[in-house]
Amino acid sequence: MIATDLIGIEDLECADIELILETAERMQELGERAVKKVPTLRGRTIVNLFFEASTRTRTSFEIAGKRLSADVINFSTSGSSLSKHESILDTARTLDAMQPDLVVVRHHVAGVPKRIADELDSPVINAGDGWHEHPTQALLDMLTVKQEKGRVDGLTVAIVGDISHSRVARSNIYGFLKMGAEVRVAGPPTMLPPGIETLGVKAFTSMREALDGADVVMALRIQLERLSGSLFPSVREYSDTFGLSRATLRYAKDDAIVMHPGPVNRGVELSHDLADHRPSVILDQVRNGVALRMACLYLLAGRERAIDPAVRS
Amino acid sequence: MSNDLPQSPAADAPAPQGSPAQANVVLDDAAIRRALARISHELIERNEDLSSLYLVAVPNGGVPLARELAKNLRELGDVDVTVGILDTTLYRDDLVGRGERPRLRRTEMPSVVDERVVVLVDDVASTGRTIRAAMDALMDFGRPRSVQVVALVDRGHRELPIRIDYVGKNIPTHATDNVLLEGEGGDLDGPLRVVVVTPSRTGRDGA
Amino acid sequence: MSRLLLRGGRLLDPASGRDETGDLLVEDGVIVAVDRKINTRGAEVLDCEGKWICPGFVDLHTHLREPGQEYKEDIASGGRSAVAGGFTSVACMANTQPVNDDPAMTDYILDRARQDSPARVYPVAAATKGLAGEVMTEMSALVDAGAVAFSDDGKTIMDSGVMRRVLEYSKLVGRPVMTHAEDRTLVADGVVNEGPVSTRLGLPGNPAVAETVHVSRDIMLAELTGAHLHVAHVSTAGAVAEIRAARERGVHVTAEVSPHHLTLTDESTSGYDTNTKMAPPLRSAEDVRACRVGLADGTLDAIATDHAPHAVHEKEVEFTAAPPGIIGFETAYAVVMAVVREDDLPPLELVRRLSTEPARILGINAGTLAVGAPADITLVDPTRRWTYDPTKGYSKSRNSPWAGCELEGRVEVTIVGGRLVFHTDRGVLAP
Numbered sequence: 001m002i003a004t005d006l007i008g009i010e011d012l013e014c015a016d017i018e019l020i021l022e023t024a025e026r027m028q029e030l031g032e033r034a035v036k037k038v039p040t041l042r043g044r045t046i047v048n049l050f051f052e053a054s055t056r057t058r059t060s061f062e063i064a065g066k067r068l069s070a071d072v073i074n075f076s077t078s079g080s081s082l083s084k085h086e087s088i089l090d091t092a093r094t095l096d097a098m099q100p101d102l103v104v105v106r107h108h109v110a111g112v113p114k115r116i117a118d119e120l121d122s123p124v125i126n127a128g129d130g131w132h133e134h135p136t137q138a139l140l141d142m143l144t145v146k147q148e149k150g151r152v153d154g155l156t157v158a159i160v161g162d163i164s165h166s167r168v169a170r171s172n173i174y175g176f177l178k179m180g181a182e183v184r185v186a187g188p189p190t191m192l193p194p195g196i197e198t199l200g201v202k203a204f205t206s207m208r209e210a211l212d213g214a215d216v217v218m219a220l221r222i223q224l225e226r227l228s229g230s231l232f233p234s235v236r237e238y239s240d241t242f243g244l245s246r247a248t249l250r251y252a253k254d255d256a257i258v259m260h261p262g263p264v265n266r267g268v269e270l271s272h273d274l275a276d277h278r279p280s281v282i283l284d285q286v287r288n289g290v291a292l293r294m295a296c297l298y299l300l301a302g303r304e305r306a307i308d309p310a311v312r313s
Numbered sequence: 314m315s316n317d318l319p320q321s322p323a324a325d326a327p328a329p330q331g332s333p334a335q336a337n338v339v340l341d342d343a344a345i346r347r348a349l350a351r352i353s354h355e356l357i358e359r360n361e362d363l364s365s366l367y368l369v370a371v372p373n374g375g376v377p378l379a380r381e382l383a384k385n386l387r388e389l390g391d392v393d394v395t396v397g398i399l400d401t402t403l404y405r406d407d408l409v410g411r412g413e414r415p416r417l418r419r420t421e422m423p424s425v426v427d428e429r430v431v432v433l434v435d436d437v438a439s440t441g442r443t444i445r446a447a448m449d450a451l452m453d454f455g456r457p458r459s460v461q462v463v464a465l466v467d468r469g470h471r472e473l474p475i476r477i478d479y480v481g482k483n484i485p486t487h488a489t490d491n492v493l494l495e496g497e498g499g500d501l502d503g504p505l506r507v508v509v510v511t512p513s514r515t516g517r518d519g520a
Numbered sequence: 521m522s523r524l525l526l527r528g529g530r531l532l533d534p535a536s537g538r539d540e541t542g543d544l545l546v547e548d549g550v551i552v553a554v555d556r557k558i559n560t561r562g563a564e565v566l567d568c569e570g571k572w573i574c575p576g577f578v579d580l581h582t583h584l585r586e587p588g589q590e591y592k593e594d595i596a597s598g599g600r601s602a603v604a605g606g607f608t609s610v611a612c613m614a615n616t617q618p619v620n621d622d623p624a625m626t627d628y629i630l631d632r633a634r635q636d637s638p639a640r641v642y643p644v645a646a647a648t649k650g651l652a653g654e655v656m657t658e659m660s661a662l663v664d665a666g667a668v669a670f671s672d673d674g675k676t677i678m679d680s681g682v683m684r685r686v687l688e689y690s691k692l693v694g695r696p697v698m699t700h701a702e703d704r705t706l707v708a709d710g711v712v713n714e715g716p717v718s719t720r721l722g723l724p725g726n727p728a729v730a731e732t733v734h735v736s737r738d739i740m741l742a743e744l745t746g747a748h749l750h751v752a753h754v755s756t757a758g759a760v761a762e763i764r765a766a767r768e769r770g771v772h773v774t775a776e777v778s779p780h781h782l783t784l785t786d787e788s789t790s791g792y793d794t795n796t797k798m799a800p801p802l803r804s805a806e807d808v809r810a811c812r813v814g815l816a817d818g819t820l821d822a823i824a825t826d827h828a829p830h831a832v833h834e835k836e837v838e839f840t841a842a843p844p845g846i847i848g849f850e851t852a853y854a855v856v857m858a859v860v861r862e863d864d865l866p867p868l869e870l871v872r873r874l875s876t877e878p879a880r881i882l883g884i885n886a887g888t889l890a891v892g893a894p895a896d897i898t899l900v901d902p903t904r905r906w907t908y909d910p911t912k913g914y915s916k917s918r919n920s921p922w923a924g925c926e927l928e929g930r931v932e933v934t935i936v937g938g939r940l941v942f943h944t945d946r947g948v949l950a951p
Contacts, residue, residue, distance in 0.1 A: 010720075114792055
């Protein structure tokens with residue numbers, strides 16, 4: 001690993017991604033044992049610092065930490081630092097004084113995990129920041145694709161939905177491109193961020209063109225509150241134009257798989273039958289999440305900022 | 314490097330650059346096969362119920378040795394012994410240290426271990442810490458009837474009260490020596506050999 | 521009788537076009553002689569070899585935070601920071617608490633400035649009451665109290681009808697209306713320039729067109745009313761083009777640009793440092809280029825710092841929650857020297873935009889080295905290198921993107937009304 005922290009896939013080398021995926025595959029075997037817990041992180045403290053409500057990701061990190069025998073402390077708070085009259089960096093310094101071995105941060109604003117990492121001695125894993133990145137989600141998505149398809153290199157991945165407001169989209173764009181896949185994004189023009197092509201993807205406003213020949217189709221969750229920002233006119237029009245169903249999936253390859261970071265708005269971005277059955281791999285994604293996060297905790301806990309240059313050389 | 318736990322967490326790192334080291338072959342492929350043949354006989358002698366044997370290799374060096382033992386037992390005892398692979402990395406006692414984490418290796422345990430006579434197979438035994446880690450890992454799979462240990466080389470320097478039941482060869486070494494099982498062709502699937510790598514001590518001795 | 525002789529410096533006087541090595545004599549607060557060689561006795565002598573002798577810099581866009589937010593800055597600390605940056609006159613915006621929309625408040629600010637500030641302070645009064653964008657202020661009374669211009673800066677007058685009336689009415693007092701031109705509906709929640717950088721960072725974008733649209737509207741209203749429109753902190757190529765075109769057809773529009781919009785791009789925000797959050801935001805490299813061209817050709821008349829102090833704890837928050845703005849007095853000259861070095865902007869032109877033009881826009885008696893003018897003088901060393909440490913500065917705040925940066929070009933001495941108020945070795949000396 002080149003870095004002490006996992007803030008974004010943008011910062012990772014291809015070899016880092018491969019190491020994390022390989023480690024996660026090893027971790028998957030633990031889930032089949034009678035005793036699913038290993039003593040690796042005994043005596044270590046992992047803090048889940050969640051500024052944004054999240055049951056799924058927090059639980060996934062919590063199980064991952066506990067399977068490695070770490071003491072996992074959940075520190076959840078919502079609202080901005082302004083409403084609490086405590087600055088983000090003060091929160092970080094308070095936490096640092098408690099000497100955690102690793103901190104997992106989620107925040108509804110982009111950049112906060114990085115600012116906290118800059119302030120802390122312990123490694124930081126970004127569990128999702130605003131519209132910026134959600135690296136562990138992208139890594140578990142890549143792991144799922146690798147296990148389904150046997151490879152990532154050379155595949156065509158289509159990401160459909162609200163690209164502008166999606167950290168999952170950004171992390172997956174970086175990740176799949178680094179691993180040699182072709183990445184396409186599709187959505188209403190109001191949900192395609194300006195300059196998205198500079199990341200190396202092709203942008204489409206037609207499902208037929210975006211899905212043509214795709215191996216992987218990833219639907220993103222539509223935030224229904226975006227309606228008020230007049231980014232799309234109605235749920236019905238969205239699901240008619242960008243909803244994924246067996247009919248639209250016919251544009252993709254015959255053996256294409258369907259992914260979704262969850263939770264699914266059934267009947268909006270995914271039709272009911274697709275959400276539950278093959279070729280959807282949504283529950284595999286969730287399952288892979290625990291092993292993937294164990295891999296990240298294992299590789300990062302114990303890392304030290306001071307030794308960074310030595311590690312790099 | 315043996316699978317015994319090294320002093321430094323940089324487990325898979327090559328010998329440090331800049332100190333010219335000398336490598337002596339102490340066991341060649343034929344010698345290794347002779348030693349394993351002998352151990353196979355000892356296994357048969359000491360275990361009445363061969364069908365309960367379960368060879369569990371500690372990767373990477375233990376894997377080709379366990380396969381060879383299984384082949385011998387098939388020929389000598391007409392029995393198909395289960396072979397498993399058990400990575401001990403997550404049970405290591407040096408992970409509290411700081412720094413780069415060692416790479417995990419594959420674990421494949423094809424059968425349950427309950428009521429089986431598990432024979433741990435390692436290439437080089439030294440401090441005993443790897444065997445300790447392997448036994449802890451084993452207990453997370455179930456409750457074996459008993460556990461025995463095979464090591465191709467026992468180089469001494471034990472730090473834990475661990476006894477090796479079947480030793481291919483005792484090789485006295487200096488603590489700074491490195492004892493390695495390697496493939497002659499580079500990988501462990503072909504002919505094997507054991508080398509002792511001795512770091513040059515000329516500088517230190519002032520000779 | 522106090523006499524001060526500045527000897528052997530490069531005299532840069534944009535008002536007269538003078539650019540030559542020579543001496544300057546100050547007597548009782550007034551410039552009494554400027555010549556190649558002045559022989560006099562009994563004067564204190566300041567050796568100016570290798571230095572530029574400039575008319576004191578004038579900053580027509582600052583926030584001194586008093587009254588109401590003295591924890592960020594007050595008129596005393598702001599004034600000290602100003603003279604440490606070579607600014608002898610500063611115009612302070614009306615978004616204090618309470619708002620400077622009342623003659624009594626203008627009076628209060630001027631009173632504090634007389635007591636506490638080594639720099640001359642010129643209040644800009646609010647254009648609408650409470651900066652609410654609805655009801656215009658008592659412009660005549662405010663000018664009588666000492667206001668030099670009108671602005672709702674920090675907020676934008678979105679109601680076109682109100683803006684039209686404000687511009688129209690301002691002709692009664694003959695003072696400029698300074699517009700903070702950002703269409704709020706287009707800005708929405710935007711905190712960084714909209715484009716590849718905002719997309720990469722995952723922060724809400726503020727599109728360049730939000731500024732251009734609003735500048736266009738205000739220019740049309742200035743054209744309709746014949747009033748003097750001043751566009752604050754221009755940041756986009758589109759706005760520069762609009763202003764240039766308006767000038768050519770004779771609209772009375774002036775404009776300023778900040779040191780940061782001349783030198784930094786949105787790429788500076790990559791580390792999520794809230795000290796790179798401004799309103800308007802740092803823009804693309806093309807916008808920076810257009811601003812430099814505009815500065816060189818005179819479309820952008822003045823350089824103004826938009827000095828906007830915020831306390832450390834206010835900036836140590838989420839990028840979206842942080843207040844926009846940076847402090848700018850003490851780095852302004854060194855930062856804009858990059859334009860002189862990189863784009864061959866003649867030093868005389870740089871001084872024109874730091875002193876003569878902003879003085880003309882505000883209608884104040886400054887910005888010249890003419891004999892008989894008040895002795896407001898800034899002495900700079902154009903090549904001296906130094907490392908900026910905001911904790912050692914005079915502002916109460918530290919929110920600067922240049923913290924820890926090595927800069928080239930340094931203010932050496934600042935003189936206000938003939939009094940030495942800042943010396944680089946001795947610090948701020950008065951009041």
